[in-house]
Amino acid sequence: MDSFTDDAEFITCDSPVNIALIKYWGKRNEKLILPLNSSISVTLSQDELRARTTVAVSRNFKEDKMWLNGREQSMKNARLQSVISNIKRLCRKRKSDNDQVNDKLQWKLHICSENNFPTAAGLASSAAGYACLVYALSKLYGVDGDLSKIARMGSGSACRSIYGGFVIWNKGEAEGGEDSKAEQIVSETHWPDLRVLILVVSDQTKHTGSTVGMQASVETSQLLQQRLQGVPKQLEKIKCAIQNKDFHSFAEITMRDSNQLHAVCMDTYPPVSYLTDISHHIIQLVHAINQDNNSNMVAYSFDAGPNAFLFLQEKDVPTVIDILHYFYPSSDPNFIRGLQVPAKRDVHVSAGNQVDYTVFSDLKVIPRALKFIIHTQPGPGPTVKDSDCGLLTKDGFPLNLNNANGKI
Numbered sequence: 226m227d228s229f230t231d232d233a234e235f236i237t238c239d240s241p242v243n244i245a246l247i248k249y250w251g252k253r254n255e256k257l258i259l260p261l262n263s264s265i266s267v268t269l270s271q272d273e274l275r276a277r278t279t280v281a282v283s284r285n286f287k288e289d290k291m292w293l294n295g296r297e298q299s300m301k302n303a304r305l306q307s308v309i310s311n312i313k314r315l316c317r318k319r320k321s322d323n324d325q326v327n328d329k330l331q332w333k334l335h336i337c338s339e340n341n342f343p344t345a346a347g348l349a350s351s352a353a354g355y356a357c358l359v360y361a362l363s364k365l366y367g368v369d370g371d372l373s374k375i376a377r378m379g380s381g382s383a384c385r386s387i388y389g390g391f392v393i394w395n396k397g398e399a400e401g402g403e404d405s406k407a408e409q410i411v412s413e414t415h416w417p418d419l420r421v422l423i424l425v426v427s428d429q430t431k432h433t434g435s436t437v438g439m440q441a442s443v444e445t446s447q448l449l450q451q452r453l454q455g456v457p458k459q460l461e462k463i464k465c466a467i468q469n470k471d472f473h474s475f476a477e478i479t480m481r482d483s484n485q486l487h488a489v490c491m492d493t494y495p496p497v498s499y500l501t502d503i504s505h506h507i508i509q510l511v512h513a514i515n516q517d518n519n520s521n522m523v524a525y526s527f528d529a530g531p532n533a534f535l536f537l538q539e540k541d542v543p544t545v546i547d548i549l550h551y552f553y554p555s556s557d558p559n560f561i562r563g564l565q566v567p568a569k570r571d572v573h574v575s576a577g578n579q580v581d582y583t584v585f586s587d588l589k590v591i592p593r594a595l596k597f598i599i600h601t602q603p604g605p606g607p608t609v610k611d612s613d614c615g616l617l618t619k620d621g622f623p624l625n626l627n628n629a630n631g632k633i
């Protein structure tokens with residue numbers, strides 16, 4: 226007996242989050258999502274943070290449908306439509322004489338996407354989500370080619386999640402955006418002892434989204450114009466620090482760029498403020514640690530939200546984790562998640578195995594300042610998963626539904 230979706234085809238893919246070291250902030254073309262400056266990011270491991278997307282086509286599907294974290298979404302989203310139509314266009318261009326592919330392009334699509342990290346953590350997920358959707362659709366329709374340009378149409382920063390390791394998004398010059406695409410600088414294996422601690426702060430204030438925030442900065446901030454002149458030099462400097470695994474310089478360039486982004490946000494009128502008191506406390510603590518160490522041991526970077534992304538080397542993870550435990554005490558047994566913290570070497574340990582914090586005496590201890598910490602590292606780009614990881618039933622509907630909005 227024929228099942229409902231005998232001719233259905235399914236593809237499931239995973240895709241990573243990326244965090245910018247030299248930030249993208251401001252567009253020269255809103256519709257095509259063309260940036261005012263090039264940016265550089267590091268792609269994070271998918272063991273701790275990833276988007277997973279299953280896409281399916283079937284002649285029996287009645288309409289295009291999409292579910293995100295178990296909730297049905299409207300398909301009337303200009304960016305989503307632009308991503309789907311651009312992938313289909315690429316497919317038609319390459320395979321115009323293949324009837325089977327042409328059939329598939331006519332069939333309706335079901336899309337189901339989930340993140341493996343709590344949405345409430347306020348971690349940017351649209352980059353991973355759009356990169357995953359573009360990658361999965363490219364496999365479904367059998368197209369390769371420059372996927373980063375299509376991911377860019379979903380969300381600018383998503384184009385960098387198409388590659389692993391360190392990635393540059395070249396702003397490009399062409400009016401139509403043909404040369405505005407991402408490119409890998411070095412793979413995730415280049416700097417094996419680089420680690421990332423994501424400090425998820427407790428009070429997630431409701432803040433302006435990055436799309437709206439950067440648009441306001443373009444319209445009103447003079448400092449943004451000044452920043453744009455300095456970015457090319459910073460890009461060259463950080464590329465060099467990455468190639469040479471020069472942590473001290475890498476850290477300074479990263480922190481300066483994050484600070485500049487948030488200065489531009491404050492120079493926006495009315496100002497946009499993403500950092501909370503806890504974010505500022507983290508900034509002060511990092512500078513105190515680095516000063517005490519006479520060289521940079523940790524760097525911070527903040528996107529359009531209060532969570533801190535700390536960069537450090539594997540050897541320093543135990544020391545920094547101890548310091549974070551001390552200043553941000555938590556009773557959560559699952560406070561540190563992700564990679565195991567390596568055994569402690571002897572930095573800062575005085576008699577009785579106590580860490581010496583006297584150098585940080587100006588700073589207050591703030592219990593429950595952080596929800597939790599994710600310990601992770603650079604990782605690879607998107608991958609295709611086995612069908613048993615799929616998020617849709619054989620009939621093309623979500624395995625996990627979250628609420629009454631999700632209709633089967």
Ligand code: DP6
Nearest residue numbers: 245248249380381382435436528529
């Ligand atoms: C601060 O990529 O979210 O994270 O292109 O409008 O979707 P849209 O914006 P988005 O902006 C990211 C801003 C940032 C910096 C960065 O990732 O480079």
